[in-house]
Amino acid sequence: MNGNVDRAALRHHGDVEALPGLADFAVNVRSDQPPPWLRDRLAAALDRLGRYPGARDDADARASAAARHGRRPDEVLVLNGAAEGFALLPALKPRLAAVIHPSFTEPEVALTDVNVPVERVVLDDYALNPACVPDEADLVVIGNPTNPTSVLHPAEAIRALARPGRVLVVDEAFADTIPGEPESVSGDAVPGLLVLRSLTKTWSLPGLRAGYALGAPELLARLGRHRPQWPVNALVLEAVRACCEPGAVAEAEAVARELEDHRVRFAKALGELPGVTVAEPARAPFLLIHVPGADRLRERLREKGFAVRRADTFPGLTPDHLRVAVRAPDQTAPLLAALRELLGRVSGVRVRDSRAEPAPDPEERLP
Structure with missing residues (x-):
């Protein structure tokens, strides 16, 4: 292991990404407060x-x-x-x-x-x-x-x-x-x-x-x-x-069933975006995605108000990987819309409601 550089990367966690004011898809926690x-x-x-x-x-x-x-x-x-x-x-x-x-x-x-x-x-x-x-x-x-x-x-x-x-x-x-x-x-x-x-x-x-x-x-x-x-x-x-206690275990089971439904829907929507590959089979309340230029995409998402987790700090992954927390559909919809816009600029295609249309400015690219 390469001393300081590797250790700094290994100690990077999603909470560093979730700056105040951002919609948090970087931390895999159910909500912002306990029940x-x-x-x-x-x-x-x-x-x-x-x-x-x-x-x-x-x-x-x-x-x-x-x-x-x-x-x-x-x-x-x-x-x-x-x-x-x-x-x-x-x-x-x-x-x-x-x-x-x-x-x-x-x-x-x-x-x-x-x-x-x-x-x-x-x-x-x-x-x-x-x-x-x-x-x-x-x-x-x-x-x-x-x-x-x-x-x-x-x-x-x-x-x-x-x-x-x-x-x-x-x-x-x-x-x-x-x-x-x-x-x-x-x-x-x-x-x-x-x-x-x-x-x-x-x-x-x-x-x-x-x-x-x-x-x-x-x-x-x-x-x-x-x-x-x-x-x-x-x-x-x-x-x-x-x-x-038994009541809490039962509640956790109900939450897990709800998360499973959210994950399936979110994974499907992400997989329909241009250039995005979702690691499957996925079972946890987060998804690993591969998309070329993910490091730059993460920065553009932050500018739009969304925090996602860089994944190149995990051994075996690359700057083209991101981890995204599973949330309810009403929370993931704005993130998906932002991704459609940003990825549409890269591909020269605007993606809307799973349909592809020519983008008005195909020369625009992510910096």
């Missing part, structure tokens, strides 16, 4: 800020998450977001880590920062082939569904990566955004399996940082060995407890 019932739960928990979070608070949160996934409470470790789980990976002292790309880049940063050798496994067509992972890797990291490709890998292919002496880290930050959570391994008792879950996306809690890890008690103990006392606050513990 009212969750806000009320968190507001009520403010009364507990006058004391240290105790063992009972932690136990209640772990019990709620355990019940949600059919696990035991000692198989849950509450985290300051799934990202903290990646930051803790060096405590496992791997000799060689394999990070499957394109994917969320924080695991690679955390490992290379402490000089753990990392082998990038860049997938052809974004499809997982377990044979591509080096046998000698004693730590493997994969996202499912994968950010930014929106690919959902088969659970059997994920399980095929496990073996004695290896820790298999599965980032399931977006698992609850897919109806029924197919291919999730969160309930598996596979030796060495560590599953990271996030509350950020579905519950719109990026400012709180709440998540948890699932795994064998001894593995979780190794992961959290160097954490300070009281590592998570009372609001995080309340969020985990609340969002894992």
Whole structure:
């Protein structure tokens, strides 16, 4: 890895793109605030800020998450977001880590920062082939569904990566955004399996940082060995407890079904634009698109009031890739209109309502 340049790219995330005043298609969060019932739960928990979070608070949160996934409470470790789980990976002292790309880049940063050798496994067509992972890797990291490709890998292919002496880290930050959570391994008792879950996306809690890890008690103990006392606050513990209760799980399922419909419609509309290729099959609430000149297109979209996520900072992708968050049709319609206008200038064709007409100024081009 090339020191400062690569590290800066790997630490680029969508929130940097989502400047105030822009329509946000760069961050994969459900909305700009949590649902009212969750806000009320968190507001009520403010009364507990006058004391240290105790063992009972932690136990209640772990019990709620355990019940949600059919696990035991000692198989849950509450985290300051799934990202903290990646930051803790060096405590496992791997000799060689394999990070499957394109994917969320924080695991690679955390490992290379402490000089753990990392082998990038860049997938052809974004499809997982377990044979591509080096046998000698004693730590493997994969996202499912994968950010930014929106690919959902088969659970059997994920399980095929496990073996004695290896820790298999599965980032399931977006698992609850897919109806029924197919291919999730969160309930598996596979030796060495560590599953990271996030509350950020579905519950719109990026400012709180709440998540948890699932795994064998001894593995979780190794992961959290160097954490300070009281590592998570009372609001995080309340969020985990609340969002894992049956009513919340049912709400997440309904939201996932709605997102699935929005994604299908959005992907179809994007794929009809000139020069745009949508990575399929997509299952998560974001889409990876390839369009020539995407780096310039992103700048022109920002001028028109839209933020989309550059994707060339993901290993294996190029300046011609963008990631776009799935939103409701009334929100995506203005973005699609802007894309039609900008891409019509490039192609010499104006696209309107899926019909092509000659553009009045075919010489106009994106700068």
